Amino acid sequence: MRTTGVGWQAVRGGGKPDGIEGRRSMSNRFIGARQTTIAQAIEVHGTGVHSGAPVSVSLYPASADTGLRFVVTKRGRVTAEIPAKVCNVKNLTLCTVIGNEDGVTVSTVEHLLAALRGLQIDNCLIEIDSKEVPIMDGSSAPFVEAIDRVGIRELPAPRRFLKVLKTVRVEEGESWGELSPHSGFHLDVEIDFPSPIVGQQRLSLEMTPGVFRNELAHARTFGFMSDVERLWKAGLALGANLTNTIAIGDDRVMNREGLRDPLEFVRHKMLDAVGDLSLSGHPLLGAYRSVKGGHRLNSLVLRKLLEDSSAWTIVHAPRVRGTRPFVFERTAAVAVAAE
Secondary structure (H helix, E strand, O other), rough: OOOOOOEEEEOOOOOOOOOHHHHHHOOOOOOOOOOEEEEOOOOEEOOOOOEEEEEEEEEOOOOOOEEEEEEEEEEOEEEEEEEEOHHHHOOOOOOOOEOOOOOOOOEEEHHHHHHHHHHOOOOOEEEEEOOOOOOOOOOOOHHHHHHHHOOEEEEEOOOEEEEEEEOEEEEEEOOOEEEEOOOOOEEEEEEEEEOOOOOEEEEEEEEEHHHHHHHHHHOOOOHHHHHHHHHHHHOOOOOOOOOOOOOHHHHHHHOOOOOOOOHHHHHHHHHHHHHHHHHOOOEEOOOOOOOOOOOHHHHHHHHHHOOOOOOOOEEOOOOOOOOOOOOOOOOOOOEEEEE
């Protein structure tokens, strides 16, 4: 597994995490057949990339069919519960923002959702005390490593997939994206920027937890130095710095360590797509193709799919006997902090 390349640490909050045992309890028959949740609570502390404010997020195990849900708190009181679904998307400017009808929003959800969906976690309660998920190092790697520390538990209920039945396509100028029928979850992402540092890159991967960990999780978000002043005036990127963002100058990457991978830019765009497509509410059985896209295109394609009831269906994985019911236990959380 790749390391994050920046300073962050995990501190055990007492007691031995039972993540290894949780993973070993998973059956080898019908891999991916049962729903899952995290095996232990996780606390994440960091900074909002756009707000620049300190943020705390806690992930909790959840029962079957809960899905991925954000629980917004203020002074210890729950103010909103927002399911991670595309119908709740409120803004797509530089990040994905979800919210409710009362105006409560949570932004920059895509990297955390990508980690959860990339590791095939179906159910999780995400408690947050701010309007933004922490950026950490700009990738999903800190979230993945925190989840790997506590492990994943299978639940008795069969996993439900959203299966694409026919191709849907969205075009916007030179950008286009489509979802097509496929027996697994395949992504084919192409980007093309005028900057010689980025240029044209394309990556095609069949997604599995191992592929997500090794091929996508480490890829960081990126931005152009020429856009900084405009973003600051708009109240965006106030927390961005060289520890959480690849900064692209006229002729070079400004980060001292450089890139983690020659294809880090397109890998991050694919990571974003995994997070954005998780807003279907179920793991997808389909192939996603994106050209010169981003959060807006990802959302538009998913919306178009869901608006056509003949283009998709929900299918259940086969039931498998022999799984002991999951029992929630009050255990100490594993804490992760971004320096």
